[in-house]
Amino acid sequence: MQGDQPQEAAVEPASSGDAQGDGPKDASDMAPNISDADALKILLEMKMKKRQKKPSLPSTVTELATEEGSKVYVVGTAHFSDSSKRDVVKTIQEVQPDVVVVELCQYRVSMLKMDERTLLKEAKEINLEKLQQAIKQNGLMSGLMQMLLLKVSAHITEQLGMAPGGEFREAFKEAGKVPFCKFHLGDRPIPVTFKRAIAALSFWQKVKLAWGLCFLSDPISKDDVEKCKQKDLLEQMMAEMIGEFPDLHRTIVSERDIYLTYMLKQAARRTELPRASEAEPRRCVPSVVVGVVGMGHVPGIEKNWNTHLNIQEIMSVPPPSTASKILKFVIKTTVFGLVGYGCYRIGQRTVQFILSMPVAQSYLQKLADINPRQ
16 A cells, blocks of 8 residues: 555445435436436435534544544444444444545455455464465564464454454445445555564564463453443453553554554545536535544544654564574474474385385395395
8 A cells, every 4th residue: 555645445335326315326216318417416415415514423433623624533443343333334324424444454455345254254264374375475473473463353253253344344335325435445554564563572572472362262252342442352452462562562553543544634635526527627625534443543543633644654664683584594494394304204104104015025025035046
C-alpha cells in the first residue's frame, strides 16, 4: 500500500442499488428513458434523504472533524463480538458515508470474501503450509511471529466458536448499499508491522515472547469479549503478554494508531460529487467517513487527530540485527541437520531391512560361495 493514498479493497462492494429506503432501488426501477444526470441526481437525493443530520449512534462511536468540515465517525469494536457488528451496521445506515475505512491491509483483505464457516475453519487450522507461506511472505523471524499471533487468534476462535473480523465483513456489506460509497483499507501492511516488531526486540525478548504465546491456554467466554468493549480482546491479551516490552507495544499498537489516523484523514478530504459527463463542472463537498477499528486504537486516533503526521518513518523496515542473523543461521542449520539425520536414519534402517530379507540373504550367500572358489 502506498503511504500517501488510501487503498480501496481488492474486492468490490455490492451494487449501491441494494440500498433500502424510498425511491428506486436499482436502475431497473427507474424510467427507461431517464438520463445519466437525472439518475445520479436521484441517487444523491436518496443518499442525502437517508443521511441523518443528528444521527443516533452507539456509545462505541467517536465523532471527529477536519478543518475542511468533513466528519469522521470512528466505531471502536471488539474483533470477536456480535454487538460490534450491530454497531457498525447502525452507524453506516445512520450517516450514509462517502467512505468506509476498516482496520485491514491488502494482506488480510481475503477475510471480506469468505463466509463465516470457511473463516472459522481457516482460523482453527494452523499447519505447515501456512507456516511456509508466512515465512516466505515476511521472512523467517517475522513469519514465526505471525504464526504465533495466529495461534492466539485461533485460541480465541476455538474458545468462542466465532471467526474474527465479523465487523469488517458487515462494514463491507453495508458500504455496498450506500450510493457512491468507497471502501478503503486503512491498516499498515502486516509484513511491515511484524518486521518492525521483531527488529525492536532483543534475542532473549523474542524467546520470552514466543514462549508466552506458545503456552496461551486460558479459557475465554463471550461475556469476556463484551466486557472488553473498552479495549479489544485480542489486543488486551497481547498487551498483557508484551507489557514488559514497550518497544513491541510501540510497533504493534502506537505506530498503527498513527497510520490509521493518517488514513482516516486522507479519506476525509473533500469529496468530488459524481458527474454525468466531463462537461459538468466539478463540485467538491466535505466528506462523511466511517472508520471501523479495534477499540484499543481509538484513544491513539483521538490523540493523533490534530497532529501533523508523517508516516514515512513508520513504514521503513530496519535491517536485521547481528543476533537475528545468528539465530536465523542456527535455526536453518538445525532444520537441515535434523532433515539430514532423518534421511540417514531412514536409509540405514532401509538397508538393514533389505539385508534381513530371505531373498537378499540367499543372494549374499551365493556370492560368498563364489568368492572362495575364485
